[in-house]
Amino acid sequence: MTAIRGARERARAEITAAIKEEARRQLADQGATKLSLRAVARELGMVSSALYRYFPSRDELLTALIVDAYNAVGDAAERALREGGGPDAAPLARWTAVCRAVRGWALAHPHEYALIYGSPVPGYAAPQDTVVPASRVGLALISVVRDARAAGQLRTPEPPEPPDAAAEVPPEVRADLAALRARLAEPPAGGANGTAAQAAAGGEDVLNERLIAAWAELFGLLSFELFGQFNRVIEARDAFFDLAVCRLGRELGLRGRDRGRDAAAGREYV
Amino acid sequence: MTAIRGARERARAEITAAIKEEARRQLADQGATKLSLRAVARELGMVSSALYRYFPSRDELLTALIVDAYNAVGDAAERALREGGGPDAAPLARWTAVCRAVRGWALAHPHEYALIYGSPVPGYAAPQDTVVPASRVGLALISVVRDARAAGQLRTPEPPEPPDAAAEVPPEVRADLAALRARLAEPPAGGANGTAAQAAAGGEDVLNERLIAAWAELFGLLSFELFGQFNRVIEARDAFFDLAVCRLGRELGLRGRDRGRDAAAGREYV
């Protein structure tokens, strides 16, 4: 990756970008299924076969758009994590900042949202390249909770009332959660982190289940809003979303007031 | 609607049903966007133009499938409401029964699920006919809470801890919730129910916000499971779903144990 590249290489990068840009435009117009190589080429003043110099097939172009979309929403979430006050801000404020950033991106790019969080495109199988970008929003949400705990700003969830055996996290789920923790664990500083991790695990299962469910709820709210299920049900979309994610964060045990709730209503969503 | 109809009318109903059935089959194979009148006709041994005797366009056929899908999942939810023990069963058990029924249908009919809860089909605008069927699952969930309250089986939600002004339901959302309550209210038995409804409203807003958010979370969980977001994250799908909806129900204040949690793991979903 030299800073100065040959003219050919530069041209290639530019045209690749132009193709993706035009493809995104058509995506926003018509949705993923209507996206066609021919139409993109036509709009760019090229002949359709020329696109094959840049993308070996329509599916590869789609994959590139999917990766870009995951990265765009991931960027938005991570920016909110930093600019929402950094690790020192009130955890609840960070949580809602991330949620609002994701919603802001989704409202601004509904078809890209549908591309990655809606029905899978028929006949298209997501390749491995999408896995890491796809996880960025989830990781941002996890960061909020982690940082809060590190700062002693996390209440421990109250046991259910009345106590109920069904509230315990069953072993299969515990295994999933343990695998996740292992995957997310930073490389160990000391030697044996396995046992330490296991010791800490028991108390965390309930929290982690809530966190994953909150992650699903966030996108459930967005999908309902964007895909029309809230039509004739909830019209005060901004306020309802704020209220719901604020409650969610509080249920996770995040401390702090949700500063900026009013300020966010109008301008924060572009 | 006479019970005995002419042969023509009967044939018409049968063929209409056969068309929808074949269309559903293709939907399950390839998804909504690939559904084509020509392919349906071909499979039924008809010529493509013959379908226009039954559906004036592809969009009308799609609409019929959408309505059918909403009704199918609505049926499943309502059946669970009745067979999950009726109004006298423990509210939490009824709640999880409805949630599981919805999931069971979704897993059995993923493409129909995607048709109604996934990305909107581009260029297709859902007509008014879909509104009522689309609301049936939500109404079933509401019933659980209503019946529980009527039976004194509903805990009132605890105020947030620490008390937070942001936790109060803002006026715009209160207006939406009031409109919903009005729409759902049974015709008044006495004369002036307006004031009585208003009096009861204040205490209900928090509950109703949670209920709608729970509704969104239910489908957020299902969409994540069906659309692939849980891949490499949660593999114990049954157990995780049960755990999450059980907690959800408890957070709503529904009393009772979640009976049948173990029994449900394997067989209940078909």
Added chain:
DNA sequence: TGTACATCAGTGAACGCGCGTTCACTGATGTAC
């Protein structure tokens, strides 16, 4: 009960369209000596 007419289901051909992908090709841009 029988006949004359209207209604309807289904046919087959056609219109016009857009799509993804392949292939042999022409020039222009880069590279090695």
Added chain:
DNA sequence: TGTACATCAGTGAACGCGCGTTCACTGATGTAC
């Protein structure tokens, strides 16, 4: 610095496909008298 060759971007035509929808038509099924 100049020349010979290789690499690459883009062209234009073509293949083969499937789609939604229209239209004039043929028979069969129903209805009114």
